[in-house]
Amino acid sequence: MSDLVLRNIGKTYANGYQAIPSIDLTIEEGEFIVLVGPSGCGKSTLLRMVAGLESISQGDLLIKGIQVNNKEPAERDIAMVFQNYALYPHMSVYDNMAYGLKNRGEPKSEIETKVNAVAQMLGLEELLTRKPRQLSGGQRQRVAMGRAMVRDPKVFLFDEPLSNLDAKLRVQMRVEIRELQRKLGTTTLYVTHDQVEAMTLADRLVVLNKGHAEQVGTPMALYDRPASTFVAQFIGSPSMNLIPCTVEDGVLQLGADCQLASPQFSTDKIMWGIRPEHVDIVPLQDADLNLQVKAVEALGAETLIHGSVKADRDKQYPFVVRLSGNHAPDIGQLIGLKVPQHAWHVFDAETTKRIEAL
Amino acid sequence: MSVYFPQKFLPYLLLLPQLAVTAIFFLWPAGQAVEQAFYQEDAFGLSRDFVGLDNFTELFTSPEYFASLKTTMVFSFSVAFLGLAVALWLAVMADRVIRGAMVYQTLLIWPYAVAPALAGVLWWILFDPSMGPVALLLESIGIDWNHFINGDQAMILVVISATWKQISYNFLFFLAGLQAIPRSLIEAAAIDGAGPTKRFWDIVFPLLSPTTFFLLVVNLVYAFFETFGVIDATTQGGPGQSTTTMVYKVFNDGFVGLDLGSSAAQSVVLMVIVGLMTVVQFRYIERKVQY
Numbered sequence: 001m002s003d004l005v006l007r008n009i010g011k012t013y014a015n016g017y018q019a020i021p022s023i024d025l026t027i028e029e030g031e032f033i034v035l036v037g038p039s040g041c042g043k044s045t046l047l048r049m050v051a052g053l054e055s056i057s058q059g060d061l062l063i064k065g066i067q068v069n070n071k072e073p074a075e076r077d078i079a080m081v082f083q084n085y086a087l088y089p090h091m092s093v094y095d096n097m098a099y100g101l102k103n104r105g106e107p108k109s110e111i112e113t114k115v116n117a118v119a120q121m122l123g124l125e126e127l128l129t130r131k132p133r134q135l136s137g138g139q140r141q142r143v144a145m146g147r148a149m150v151r152d153p154k155v156f157l158f159d160e161p162l163s164n165l166d167a168k169l170r171v172q173m174r175v176e177i178r179e180l181q182r183k184l185g186t187t188t189l190y191v192t193h194d195q196v197e198a199m200t201l202a203d204r205l206v207v208l209n210k211g212h213a214e215q216v217g218t219p220m221a222l223y224d225r226p227a228s229t230f231v232a233q234f235i236g237s238p239s240m241n242l243i244p245c246t247v248e249d250g251v252l253q254l255g256a257d258c259q260l261a262s263p264q265f266s267t268d269k270i271m272w273g274i275r276p277e278h279v280d281i282v283p284l285q286d287a288d289l290n291l292q293v294k295a296v297e298a299l300g301a302e303t304l305i306h307g308s309v310k311a312d313r314d315k316q317y318p319f320v321v322r323l324s325g326n327h328a329p330d331i332g333q334l335i336g337l338k339v340p341q342h343a344w345h346v347f348d349a350e351t352t353k354r355i356e357a358l
Numbered sequence: 359m360s361v362y363f364p365q366k367f368l369p370y371l372l373l374l375p376q377l378a379v380t381a382i383f384f385l386w387p388a389g390q391a392v393e394q395a396f397y398q399e400d401a402f403g404l405s406r407d408f409v410g411l412d413n414f415t416e417l418f419t420s421p422e423y424f425a426s427l428k429t430t431m432v433f434s435f436s437v438a439f440l441g442l443a444v445a446l447w448l449a450v451m452a453d454r455v456i457r458g459a460m461v462y463q464t465l466l467i468w469p470y471a472v473a474p475a476l477a478g479v480l481w482w483i484l485f486d487p488s489m490g491p492v493a494l495l496l497e498s499i500g501i502d503w504n505h506f507i508n509g510d511q512a513m514i515l516v517v518i519s520a521t522w523k524q525i526s527y528n529f530l531f532f533l534a535g536l537q538a539i540p541r542s543l544i545e546a547a548a549i550d551g552a553g554p555t556k557r558f559w560d561i562v563f564p565l566l567s568p569t570t571f572f573l574l575v576v577n578l579v580y581a582f583f584e585t586f587g588v589i590d591a592t593t594q595g596g597p598g599q600s601t602t603t604m605v606y607k608v609f610n611d612g613f614v615g616l617d618l619g620s621s622a623a624q625s626v627v628l629m630v631i632v633g634l635m636t637v638v639q640f641r642y643i644e645r646k647v648q649y
Contacts, residue, residue, distance in 0.1 A: 051545075051549060052548075052549075053545050053548070053549075072548070073545070073548045073549045074548060074549060074550070074551035074552070078549065079549065080545075080546070080549050082542045082545070082546060083542075084540060084542055086540065086542035086543050086545070086546040088543060088546075088547070088560075088561060089565065090564045090565060090567075099547070099550050099552075099560070100549075100550035100551055103550055103551035103552050103556070104551055147546075147550075151550075
């Protein structure tokens, strides 16, 4: 049985603003689903609707087959980890974790056993008597997760839980969250704007754009076959190079003096895309495309070359190439690029949807 | 945080205006009061004799003085408690209002701008036994209201008039305090299964405790020392001594009874009390309300 079902879920605010037109999503038991999108795409609103902190304007929300649209947050048997952790500042770590259990009226000994078990799992035993202000960012994050875990809820909800941590800790906590979720097997809905977090954590990703689910699928499916230019640019870093161009009679006209043999598509006007890591550098005479170098970012293990490719007359399009190892082209230099056809992504220029060769 | 000035002189120069004000308007009269407390002065102020601690001995053996102490306690704690409770209730309600929130808030703050004596007169008219609308209303439901005769009713009247003004002030602080509590905490508590009432007492109220404590101190000091105007405008300390607080007694004995020595001794006692109150409140209670 599916654990969490969103059927035609929508949100319209009292002032008429439609934050989420309609979303369908079926989440299986134990799945880790990441909602990802730029700020204002409605991902937090959707999460809060599942939590019961926002009302649902239309559709059905089912948890374990039961409609919970009008149930109080507490009755939905979910647990949420907030961006700012939302730990009760006047309570000790122990009391923070025990609060939900106390409210359920569980016996004291039971509460103690559960809290201690979770504390041990998260390495919080030493901190149980401390107040939140005496904890570091990572520890607070752990307590917030402990508070969610201790109630053994049907669904975990995470609202950008790592965005207040520094980069190093974020990576560490990311791994920890994934491990814990696997161990507990609790269905999880996780909101983030960070595509790396989304890619690494998710069993399935939901890319949201203006309240629409642009694409739902495994991280690799989204990376390999993005359904639209929005997904193509959102997933992967640096994002995919996209150039508007035309295909006529088996020729892709990339610019004034760049023509590539191409299969035919259902439309002539297309957005042609290729990921920075799928481009090779070749001598100029063998090149499909010439790149004028504007900036070089050497990251040690890899090098990002930012530049532009010339299209018709004065038009130039930004283009990024990602190479492994160290390269040091001069600024302003022209370098030749090979763009293998199997790595192309082609989108309809009108609808921005992915199209395949005929 | 400490700031060090390279000059020795400048900091004192900058402090001078404040120090001068304190010295001229507080230290000097306070010093005079202390001096006066050891003298007995005749009713016309023509001569005075040094009487040592006689003024104090007389004070502490006088049942009237202890009666006024008791009156002060009842009055002050009633005002502080009522003022805090009502203001908190109003603030919680106003915090929930979304549409027209500014209007509610502004209206609730207005009473603070009313002068104490005016507030007193306002309530005095409302509760006037023969023509006050509230008094007539009470009469119609079978309560015989006459604060000129009934000491308890007089006390209720002064407590109400003194509290009414203070509610606005408390409301302002409580509202700010409530708005400073992150919404996510309330939401977390809701997910943790706490209903609105439980959320208030478990989360909101403890988080407001620094504000509540601060207001408690301010309100007690207000009720102790700044309610002269209200009492004078409504009951003049009567009937009998039933609403004569210590501050009112200082005025009454000194400027009506013209017993300046006793009046000065009472001010000295009040000074000691306010000092003690401040020390006790900040040294012992504040520690417990920090989280």
